[in-house]
Amino acid sequence: MTENQRVTSAPGKAPAPGLLAVFRARFPMGSRIAERILLGICLLFASSVLIFAGIEILPGDFAETYLGQSATPQAIANLSAKFGLDQPLVTRYFDWLFNVLHGDFGHSWASGQSVSAQIADRLGNSLLLAGAAAIIAVPLAVGLGLLAVLYRDRLVDRLINLLSLAAVSLPEFFVAYLLIMVFVVQNPVTAFPATVYDSMSLLEKLQTIILPVATLVLVVIAHMMRMTRAAIINVMASAYMETAELKGIGALRAIVKHAAPNALAPIINVVALNLAYLIVGVVVVEVVFVYPGMGQYMVDAVTVRDLPVVQGCGLVFAAIYILLNMTADILSILANPRLRHPR
Amino acid sequence: MAELRKPDETPLLEVRNLKIGAMAYPPGERPHPIEIVKGVSFTLESGKVLGLIGESGAGKSTIGLSPLAYGRGGVTITGGEVLLDGVDILKLGKAGTRAIRGARVCYVSQSAAASFNPAHKLGDQVIEATLRHGLMSRSEARARAIELFGILGLPEPETFGERYPHQVSGGQLQRAMTAMALCSRPELIIFDEPTTALDVTTQIDVLAAIKTAILKTGTAALYITHDLSVVAQVADDIMVLRNGETVEYGSVEKIIENPDADYTRELVNVRAIRNEEAGDQSGRVLEMKNISASYGTTPVLFDVSLHVPKGQTLAIVGESGSGKSTLARVATGLLPPTAGSVRFDGQELTPALKNRSREQLRKLQLIYQMADTAMNPRQTVGAIIGRVVTFYDGLRGSARRNRVNELLEQIEMGSGFYDRYPAELSGGQKQRVAIARALAADPELIICDEPTSALDPLVADGILKLLLQLQREKQLSYVFITHDIAIVRAIADSVAVMHQGKLVRFGPKSQALAPPFDDYTDLLLKSVPEMKIGWLEDVLASRRISSAGN
Structure with missing residues (x-):
């Protein structure tokens, strides 16, 4: 019996709680997760509007660019009619949205190929690169963060901090060229360019992408490591960490068992942010290593104003960002014992 | 450790000329070392309770943590000896002190709410030290915890350990922390203001639970508080501290009924203010x-x-x-x-x-x-x-x-x-x-x-x-x-x-x-500790309703 419960159950003139409030009190975690998913869907819808509107107000016209010298008014009008550009904006948006919801991103104006099929191909490549980098970077960053806390303010901690800071301070293209110089030019131990083809086996693909993966690991590791360290050090100041010490619990066990579970939420968030970066923000690395990922695909489409491709890529990027952040938030909710085990 | 115990003349805990220092960072001045505890000595026989009392800054918590060889917030023990069963624990080194903490000497803090890890079940935390020190098997430790939950008057002792800290009240957490300290059958427990953060009506129940648990388990205890009337209920001896020095040290009867030092007399007679109520309260x-x-x-x-x-x-x-x-x-x-x-x-x-x-x-x-x-x-x-x-x-x-x-x-x-x-x-x-x-x-x-x-x-x-x-x-x-x-x-x-x-x-x-009082006012009035030995037992015998929130 707690004071809170008694106060609420006391006879008073409180307004009767609504159905939603009852649901929230009964299932604090379920309702929070449901709210977060709902919010994610709204966000995705809003970003689709933004992407469509943003591209609409861009200067330049595909028909003019495409036709070049032969851009007579009649030819432009014909081409516009062919792509449906003469329709009202709202109609075009809802047509596009309707098709997207059915998995159809339309056809590329430049090549005429299906955007969906191309995105599927490129996204697979991007996910392979991001996945390989993440599998190495996340455990390494969290582990180094734990190690830095364990040897806080000692040599190991300083070394980890210094090296990770150096790695993140160098621009990614510089790291990439540095790796190419050392591992391709001076000691030819790996392949360049890191272009993958559908015909390759997974093992061959992994061997090919060693250098871009190494570059990405170096770029993202510092951020995650430092956040892990900061989050755990923040928790180390709590009274329950002193309790652990006064119970004679060893330093490593105290950090892993008592500090880490309470530092999960910020760590999960920074990991999600970096995963999103690995998928949607690595265009520079893709260009340097001639890697056929999403980033390069989108940049190519922008230069020729191939709007269906740009829109499709934009929406996929937005969806990945929203999905990862939503997952991070839901995991943070799950990691909170107060929500997992309500009174 | 029993085979190491010397014959009876060695007390469980003997603190000799303990000196504790820290760095002070006064605003506008250079940081300089200061002495927080200036040569304090006392002894504690096994099974006895010593109360450490003083105002904030007296050094009572700092002294209380010395049997754990622990200095909080940059505080370091600079001199003296802390003998546990005749062995100076300040010379044991890292592994040696770890073996003592949570096994032979345990600690109950002022704020159990902050001292329990919110991510783990209470039961797991209560038996953790006992398991890590290899003192009992998991099932033995669990049985011990359930027994202690019962002794401390916690609700549903069988399943209490399944709950998380946020699921129980402040008074219950304070008892659970006492159970955690008792679980490994320690020789000494340090209670650091265990009831100060609680409401008066809850404090009296927790105090009674702690007293019962000390009696039943036969452990010795250091009881730290700023409230002389509280410590008078549980301690055998009392040491009055001020500015890191001993003011007076003696039996409870001596300190409460016949104190020597002026400062002790002030503490005993605190709250002697009397303001007669106004006769006309019509405005x-x-x-x-x-x-x-x-x-x-x-x-x-x-x-x-x-x-x-x-x-x-x-x-x-x-x-x-x-x-x-x-x-x-x-x-x-x-x-x-x-x-x-x-x-x-x-x-x-x-x-x-x-x-x-x-x-x-x-x-x-x-x-x-x-x-x-x-x-x-x-x-x-x-x-x-x-x-x-x-x-x-x-x-x-x-x-x-x-x-x-x-x-x-x-x-x-x-x-x-x-x-x-x-x-x-x-x-x-x-x-x-x-x-x-x-x-x-x-x-x-x-x-x-x-x-x-x-x-x-x-x-x-x-x-x-x-x-x-x-x-x-x-x-x-x-x-x-x-x-x-x-x-x-x-x-x-x-x-x-x-x-x-x-x-x-x-x-x-x-x-x-x-009088006549309603039940709640009666409970509230009776729960205020009085500067009287045996007050706790008298009150518990005469209460009409039990307190809430515990």
């Missing part, structure tokens, strides 16, 4: 009628009606969560009520703060519990008080400075404090500055929200005396919010008892605190 400065209020959809006040006699003190007393501070928030307009009205000098006040005139605001001022957080740490005392002077009276320059210095005289501090920062003041001085800030508005009524509960007893006495003196000089009215019935007895003219958002008793002190 009404503040009147609250049928007030109901809620936070969001949670109702917290139910139909409360009371008034403050003019030029006198209304004490509102109740436990945490009883709605006494909420009542103050309604009076000041910080929380508009859902029903009811507030009248000041016969004039109706608008419910919301932002609609009140400056003159209405001036007449009603607040003093908070934590003077620390109620002041801007980057402003000088002069700026803190001066801002109010400028806001209400429009004084600037030397006129403002003179007025502030006048106020500083009134709170018995003087103009020397004009340029000081809050960090340079003691707790009592900070609270005095807060009083001066309230006085600067030249109010008719001051609402004092537990202004002394964060202070040491002797300092709190000084603040109460000051408030009473100011009341006589300026015909001030007070609403004094407190959980401490002893303060109510000392200073009130009129008393309101709150319980679960309702007013259970209201009237002149002589009537409100005289």
